[in-house]
Amino acid sequence: MTERVPILRIGEVLVVSIQFDLEDQTVLRLQEDLAEQIVRRAARGVIIDITALEIVDSFVGRMLATIAEISRMLDAETVVVGMRPAVAITLVELGLSLGGVSTALDLEKGLARLRRSTISDEA
Amino acid sequence: MTAPWLPDEAPQIYAITHNRDVVSIRQTIRVLAQRCRLSLVDQTKMITAASELARNTLVYGGGGAVKAGLVEKDGRRGIAALFEDSGPGIADVNLAMTDGWTSGSGLGLGLSGARRLVDEFDLVTEVGVGTTVTVIKWAR
Numbered sequence A: 001m002t003e004r005v006p007i008l009r010i011g012e013v014l015v016v017s018i019q020f021d022l023e024d025q026t027v028l029r030l031q032e033d034l035a036e037q038i039v040r041r042a043a044r045g046v047i048i049d050i051t052a053l054e055i056v057d058s059f060v061g062r063m064l065a066t067i068a069e070i071s072r073m074l075d076a077e078t079v080v081v082g083m084r085p086a087v088a089i090t091l092v093e094l095g096l097s098l099g100g101v102s103t104a105l106d107l108e109k110g111l112a113r114l115r116r117s118t119i120s121d122e123a
Numbered sequence B: 001m002t003a004p005w006l007p008d009e010a011p012q013i014y015a016i017t018h019n020r021d022v023v024s025i026r027q028t029i030r031v032l033a034q035r036c037r038l039s040l041v042d043q044t045k046m047i048t049a050a051s052e053l054a055r056n057t058l059v060y061g062g063g064g065a066v067k068a069g070l071v072e073k074d075g076r077r078g079i080a081a082l083f084e085d086s087g088p089g090i091a092d093v094n095l096a097m098t099d100g101w102t103s104g105s106g107l108g109l110g111l112s113g114a115r116r117l118v119d120e121f122d123l124v125t126e127v128g129v130g131t132t133v134t135v136i137k138w139a140r
């Protein structure tokens, strides 16, 4: 049995706050749950808060990149927030620059980013 | 490479047979890394490297074990981790160490990335016998 990461909704945005070190199975499940909820709840944005994560390895890194791609295909935008500086340094050295993933420093800035891009979509 | 384990403290052995073992190895390595006073960035690098190697042991090696503990050389302390499995081994080490090469569905960054993240890296493998990867990170 694997744990499940809760997905919250704030308006048209889904918010996932990863609070503990995840097993690979839980990471895969989160990826599937998010894809399903983007469609079911007609979300325009996804925020993944990784403030609590002390490390991001290639497995979690790949999940972040995949969610960003999936959400783009489903007409939503993903922003990863709260990446620690040591995590960013390590990811780059690992060889994962997460080029396709947009990031913001914290939840508030992440929400502001999504708000701006959904408004410009409608204009 | 034989790791210069601290004389007064034997390294511990932890099994890697389940997904949750990868999580607990990350925690074990963090505790050791803090004990030998690695900087926050170096702790993060060592834990990340260990996470990659533990997953390889599980996924490709069919499970195995890690021996981890503190090491000392020339008055410097560090942390060492030795990942061991009796899986299929790696036929072409150069290929396996290439950024982006994977025989599965990974990103092919585990081995090559782990090598960049640590100070010492040693891979011994034999087809049909198994694979051992030893990594060390020294406190600065």
Ligand SMILES: Nc1ncnc2c1ncn2[C@@H]1O[C@H](COP(=O)(O)OP(=O)(O)OP(=O)(O)O)[C@@H](O)[C@H]1O
Pocket: A058, A059, B052, B056, B057, B060, B061, B085, B087, B088, B089, B090, B096, B097, B101, B102, B103, B104, B105, B106, B107, B108, B109, B110, B111, B112, B131
């Ligand atoms: N312990 C092992 N036993 C047998 N083969 C291994 C072992 N570790 C790595 N390999 C082989 O080396 C390849 C490269 O490993 P590496 O960790 O770099 O990438 P990956 O695991 O395929 O992807 P990633 O780690 O980026 O998710 C693997 O695809 C596998 O074929």
Ligand SMILES: [Mg+2]
Pocket: B052, B055, B056, B106, B109, B110, B111
């Ligand atoms: Mg790997």
